Amino acid sequence: xxxxxxxxxVAAIVALLGAAGAPAADVAPKAREIxxxxxxxxxxxxxxxxxxxxxxxxxIRLGALGEAQETSCGGLVIDASGLTVASYSALNPMxxxxxxxxxxxxxxxxxxxxxxxxxxxxxxxxxxxxARLVLKDKELDLAFIVPxxxxxDKVPRLTPLKFSADATARELDDVVTVSxxxxxxxxxxxxxxxxxxxxxxxxxxxxDLSVAPRPGSPVFLPDGRLLxxxxxxxxxxxxxSLAAKETLVLPxxxxxxxxDQARKAAEKKHKE
Numbered sequence: 001x002x003x004x005x006x007x008x009x010v011a012a013i014v015a016l017l018g019a020a021g022a023p024a025a026d027v028a029p030k031a032r033e034i035x036x037x038x039x040x041x042x043x044x045x046x047x048x049x050x051x052x053x054x055x056x057x058x059x060i061r062l063g064a065l066g067e068a069q070e071t072s073c074g075g076l077v078i079d080a081s082g083l084t085v086a087s088y089s090a091l092n093p094m095x096x097x098x099x100x101x102x103x104x105x106x107x108x109x110x111x112x113x114x115x116x117x118x119x120x121x122x123x124x125x126x127x128x129x130x131a132r133l134v135l136k137d138k139e140l141d142l143a144f145i146v147p148x149x150x151x152x153d154k155v156p157r158l159t160p161l162k163f164s165a166d167a168t169a170r171e172l173d174d175v176v177t178v179s180x181x182x183x184x185x186x187x188x189x190x191x192x193x194x195x196x197x198x199x200x201x202x203x204x205x206x207x208d209l210s211v212a213p214r215p216g217s218p219v220f221l222p223d224g225r226l227l228x229x230x231x232x233x234x235x236x237x238x239x240x241s242l243a244a245k246e247t248l249v250l251p252x253x254x255x256x257x258x259x260d261q262a263r264k265a266a267e268k269k270h271k272e
Contacts, residue, residue, distance in 0.1 A: 027193050030222045031176040035191040038178050038218065041161035044122040044187055045086045045131070045145055046072040050115045051094040068117060069094070074179050074216040075121065075145060076229060078255075082129075082158045083262060084121060085255060087215030088136050088143040089232050089245075092116055095138065119145060122187065127156050135262040140250060141215065141231035144262035161218065163226035165253035169196045169207055175227060175249075177209075179217035200248065206233065207249040219249045228252050 048068035073090035077083070089095065094114045119131040132148040147155045169175065177192045194211035207228065209219070217230045229252075232245040 027174045027176065027222050030224075031191050031193050034176050034220050034224055035178050035189055037224070038161060038220070039180075039189045040124050040159040041077045042178060042180055042189065042218070043075045043077060043084065043124065043158075044072055044180055044183075045075040045084065045091060045119065045143075046070060046122065047091055047119040048117040049092045049094045050117065051113075072182065074214055076216070076218050077158045077160045078163070078259060079160050079263065080158070081263070081266070082121070082131075082147040082155060083134075083160075083259065083266065084131075084145045085216075085229060085259065086143045086145060087141050087229075087231060088138060089141050090215040091143050119148075121145065121147060123156060123158065129155060134265040135258065137258055140254065140258070141233060142229075142250070142255065142258055144259065144265075146262075146266045161226065163252050165251070165256050167221055167225040167227045167252060169199070169221065169227055171196055171199060174222050175207075175209065176220045176222060177211065177213040177217050177230070178220070179214045204254065205251055207251070209247070209249060212247045215247070226252050229255060 047070075049071045050068040071091055071093060073087050075084040075086040078085055092114055116133055119133060121129045121131045123129065129147045130149055131145045133143060134146050135144040136142065147158075149155050173196045175194055175196060177194065179190055181188045181190060192211050192213060194209045194213075196207050197210050198208035200206040200208065207219075213219070213230050215230050215232050219227045219230060221227050228249040231248060231250045233248050233250075234246050
């Protein structure tokens with residue numbers, strides 16, 4: 001009798017575990033479909049990030065920190081013009097150190113500023129297109145990039161990802177995140193299935209995830225709608241406090257607002 005009861009308990013536990021794993025299994029085919037559809041809009045943005053320290057008209061160098069450092073991150077094409085959204089902190093990591101210096105040194109004795117140079121957009125087929133930064137929002141960790149070809153050069157066709165601002169999520173909803181590996185792994189696309197662990201409402205609506213994808217990665221609902229883009233938020237300034245930053249999903253509604261400003265900024269520069 002005891003043996004039968006034990007077997008029944010084991011069977012029940014196995015059944016419960018199987019039921020718990022069912023949703024993730026159901027999401028897998030949808031995740032592969034999302035990856036296939038989105039990867040042409042998922043590019044790599046690279047730049048030279050430089051920190052300049054100066055005071056009293058005399059430039060100051062801090063070893064390698066004064067030299068331009070090559071950085072790269074994922075970018076999502078959101079407009080047929082090539083307008084691309086990326087993580088500003090991932091594209092320009094020197095900005096955090098510059099912020100720490102500004103916050104700890106008073107007066108005008110020492111000034112810290114960063115610069116992004118030689119920005120490039122690497123498309124899915126490996127084509128590299130010169131680009132420029134048209135808008136940044138440090139608080140929301142967003143950078144908007146547009147192609148900036150040399151005179152006479154044509155911009156290759158870019159595939160924008162269509163999205164609207166109606167996608168929302170609740171705790172424990174499944175989500176799909178796609179991104180690309182770095183150059184060492186051939187920029188291969190990668191896909192992850194996770195869950196929303198928290199819906200943050202202040203200072204604005206954002207979502208926390210059970211996984212920590214790369215900043216700039218798009219996050220989708222299983223039905224294919226874009227929920228938002230991964231950003232880093234909060235934390236203290238300085239390179240030693242990166243762990244204090246939260247990796248969150250910024251909803252598409254926030255991105256759309258800034259995208260409109262970025263388009264206007266790009267058009268204004270083009271006319272000039």
